[in-house]
Amino acid sequence: MDNGTIEALRELNNAFYRAHHESFSASRGGAWPGWERVVGHLERGRLLDVACGNLRFERFLVERFGAGAFSFTCLDSCVELVSDCAGVEFVECDVLKTLQTAEAMPAGFDAAVSFGFMHHVPSRELRAMLLRQLVESVRPGGVVAVSFWQFMQDAKLAEKARATTERGCAELDLALEDGDYLLGWNEAAGAYRYCHDFSDSEIDGLAAGVSDAADVIDRFSADGRNGALNGYVVLRRR
Numbered sequence: 005m006d007n008g009t010i011e012a013l014r015e016l017n018n019a020f021y022r023a024h025h026e027s028f029s030a031s032r033g034g035a036w037p038g039w040e041r042v043v044g045h046l047e048r049g050r051l052l053d054v055a056c057g058n059l060r061f062e063r064f065l066v067e068r069f070g071a072g073a074f075s076f077t078c079l080d081s082c083v084e085l086v087s088d089c090a091g092v093e094f095v096e097c098d099v100l101k102t103l104q105t106a107e108a109m110p111a112g113f114d115a116a117v118s119f120g121f122m123h124h125v126p127s128r129e130l131r132a133m134l135l136r137q138l139v140e141s142v143r144p145g146g147v148v149a150v151s152f153w154q155f156m157q158d159a160k161l162a163e164k165a166r167a168t169t170e171r172g173c174a175e176l177d178l179a180l181e182d183g184d185y186l187l188g189w190n191e192a193a194g195a196y197r198y199c200h201d202f203s204d205s206e207i208d209g210l211a212a213g214v215s216d217a218a219d220v221i222d223r224f225s226a227d228g229r230n231g232a233l234n235g236y237v238v239l240r241r242r
Contacts (some may be wrong), residue, residue: 005126005127005181007104007105008040009179009180010100010104010127010130011104012176012178013016013126013178013198014098014100014101014104014126015178016196016197016198017124017197017198018081018082018098019083020189020195020196020197021081021082021084021085021149021197022082022084024189024190024192024195025057025082025084025085025118026084027189027241028085029057029058029085029087030191032057032058032060034060035061035064036151036226036227036234037226037227037231038151038224038225038226038227038234038236039061039064039119041222041224041226041236042117042149042222042236043065043068043209045147045149045221045222045238045240046065046115046147046149047114047115047146047147048069048073048074048110048114049075049113049115050074050075050077050113050114050115051065051073051074051075051076051077051079051113051114051115051116051117052071052076052077052078052079052109052110052113052115052116052117052138052142052233053076053077053079053116053117053118053119053131054079054099054109054116054117054118054121054134054138055079055080055099055118055121055124055225056078056079056080056086056094057080057082057085057086057120058085058086058087059078059086059087059088059089059196060076060078061117061119062078062089062091065091066090066091066220071090071091072090072091074091075091075093076089076091076092076093077093077095077110077113078092078093078094078095079095079097079099080094080096080097080099081096081097081098081099081100081101081129083096094118094224095110096116096157099121099134100124100125100126100130103125103130103134103137104130105135106108106133108137108140109137109138109140109141111140111141111142112141112142112143113141113142113143113146114142114143114146114147115142115146115147115148115149116138116139116141116142116146116147116148116149117148117149117150118134118138118148118149118150118151118203119149119151121152122135122150122151122152122153122200123152123153123155123199123200123201123202124197124198124199124200125200126184126198126200127181131200131207131210132210132213135148135150135210135211135214136213136217137156138150139214139217139218139239139241140217142241143241144241145170145240145241146240146241147221147238147239147240147241148238148239148240148241149236149237149238149239150236150237150239151154151200151227151234151235151236152200152206152207152234152235152236152237153185153199153200153202153233153234154201154203154232154233154234155185155187155199155201155233155236156185156201156230157232157233158228158230159194159234164187164188165185165186165187165199165201166185168186168187168188168196169184169185169186169187172186172188172196173186173196176196178225180198183200183201183202183203183206184198184200184201185198185199185200185201186198186199187199189190202235204235207223207235207237208223210219210237211223211237211239213238217241217242218239218240218241218242219239219240219242220237220238220239221238221240222227222236222238223235223236223238224236
């Protein structure tokens with residue numbers, strides 16, 4: 005994918021979340037079922053959350069373990085999405101831009117997570133770079149947990165995705181790669197967000213790409229109506 009398309013998709017998603025942060029956040033209040041399995045691998049201490057959204061994962065951990073079990077450093081470009089949560093240091097950060105400029109993330113954490121974001125990262129190269137940076141952000145022995153959206157496994161979502169992508173690419177003059185789609189929001193005209201659908205082999209390939217530095221300690225599917233809309237990978241840094 006060329007840099008011009010990557011930049012166009014970054015701006016498209018940033019504009020989407022600025023315009024629809026209230027309704028989007030209102031629809032994203034509950035914990036994901038997959039988090040119940042993830043927390044069994046997390047070590048209490050310093051946690052980095054890349055593209056934290058409205059901090060619902062942090063609230064989930066505070067409710068589960070109490071305030072003080074974790075200290076959080078949370079990165080996101082959409083300040084409007086971020087809500088209050090105990091123990092959170094929020095850093096306004098356009099993660100895609102830092103990937104494009106090869107800036108390093110903060111390091112030395114006991115754990116790092118990124119949920120509901122990898123599908124917004126355009127190009128295989130940037131997705132691989134993000135996973136590498138997440139691994140490098142934790143100390144040796146630290147844990148990384150990442151989700152990969154697999155929305156095309158749901159027939160209703162897949163039908164909508166194909167129709168919206170065809171319409172949106174024509175309107176915006178975009179050429180996307182295999183697995184790339186434009187999704188709408190609440191039937192709002194012109195409300196498009198770029199999302200990538202992950203195959204199992206692609207997820208395995210990304211995990212293999214950091215096998216020199218981290219071991220897969222869990223790999224599973226969860227969430228959504230079919231219980232398998234997200235693929236999860238949990239890694240431990242060597």
